[in-house]
Amino acid sequence: RDPAGAPIDVGFASEKWRKAIRDEAHPGRLARRYFEACVFVHLAGELRTGDIAVAGAGEYADWNAQLLSWAGCADKLPGYLVEVGLVEDLEAARRYDAKAFRDQLFDKLTTTAACADEGYPTNEDLQIDPKTGVPRLKRYRRGPRRISAAKLEQLIKARMPQRSLLGIVARTAYWLEWWRRFGPASGSDPKLADPFGKYVIATFVWGLPGAARAG
Known part of the structure; x- marks a missing residue:
C-alpha cells in the first residue's frame, strides 16, 4: 500500500x-x-x-563538463601511444606527431606490399588477371575428412540439446534483443501486454511460408 x-x-x-x-x-x-x-x-x-x-x-549537471579538456588529453596521450603499440617508450611518444604517424603507416604499407609481391610467384591460390589486374583467389577444395574431425562432430552433436525452431527464435530474441526493433513508427513503446512474445511469434509465423498460410 x-x-x-x-x-x-x-x-x-x-x-x-x-x-x-x-x-x-x-x-x-x-x-x-x-x-x-x-x-x-x-x-x-x-x-x-x-x-x-x-x-x-x-x-542538472552537464555531462560535457565531465569530459577531459584538450590539455588533459595531451597529458594522457603519450601513455596511450605506448599502450596501443604505436611507440615503444614515453620519450618517443612525446616526439610523436601527425607526420610520424603518417610515415609509420606508409612504412607498414610498403613493407606489407613488398612481402605480398615477393610471395606471389609461389602462391598457387592467388591469380591476377593480366588484362584487368583484378586479383582472384582459387576456390579451395576440401581434402579428405579426417577421422578425428568426424569424432569431434559426433561428440558435439551428442552434447547439443535438440531445439525447436520457435525456441531458437525466442532465444535469439532474448539474447540479441532484436524484437525491440519492432514497434510503432512514432518510436514509443508498443502498447502490448507481452511485446516480446507477440513479436517472436509473429516473426516465426511470417518467416515460414507454411505457417503464414496456415494462419
Missing part, C-alpha cells in the same frame, strides 16, 4: 512483471525488491521514449 493506505496500482506493469512482484508468502502484498526493479525498468523506458519528463532536468 502507498503512504495513504490505498492499494498500489500496478496496472502499468506487464503480465510477467505482475507475476514476479507478487509476494508468494504473503498473498495480496508485493515483493519490495522486485517491485522497485519493475518501477525503475518501466521508468527508464518511459524516459527513453519521452512519455515521462523530469521537472528541472535542464538544471
Whole structure:
C-alpha cells in the first residue's frame, strides 16, 4: 500500500512483471525488491521514449563538463601511444606527431606490399588477371575428412540439446534483443501486454511460408 493506505496500482506493469512482484508468502502484498526493479525498468523506458519528463532536468549537471579538456588529453596521450603499440617508450611518444604517424603507416604499407609481391610467384591460390589486374583467389577444395574431425562432430552433436525452431527464435530474441526493433513508427513503446512474445511469434509465423498460410 502507498503512504495513504490505498492499494498500489500496478496496472502499468506487464503480465510477467505482475507475476514476479507478487509476494508468494504473503498473498495480496508485493515483493519490495522486485517491485522497485519493475518501477525503475518501466521508468527508464518511459524516459527513453519521452512519455515521462523530469521537472528541472535542464538544471542538472552537464555531462560535457565531465569530459577531459584538450590539455588533459595531451597529458594522457603519450601513455596511450605506448599502450596501443604505436611507440615503444614515453620519450618517443612525446616526439610523436601527425607526420610520424603518417610515415609509420606508409612504412607498414610498403613493407606489407613488398612481402605480398615477393610471395606471389609461389602462391598457387592467388591469380591476377593480366588484362584487368583484378586479383582472384582459387576456390579451395576440401581434402579428405579426417577421422578425428568426424569424432569431434559426433561428440558435439551428442552434447547439443535438440531445439525447436520457435525456441531458437525466442532465444535469439532474448539474447540479441532484436524484437525491440519492432514497434510503432512514432518510436514509443508498443502498447502490448507481452511485446516480446507477440513479436517472436509473429516473426516465426511470417518467416515460414507454411505457417503464414496456415494462419
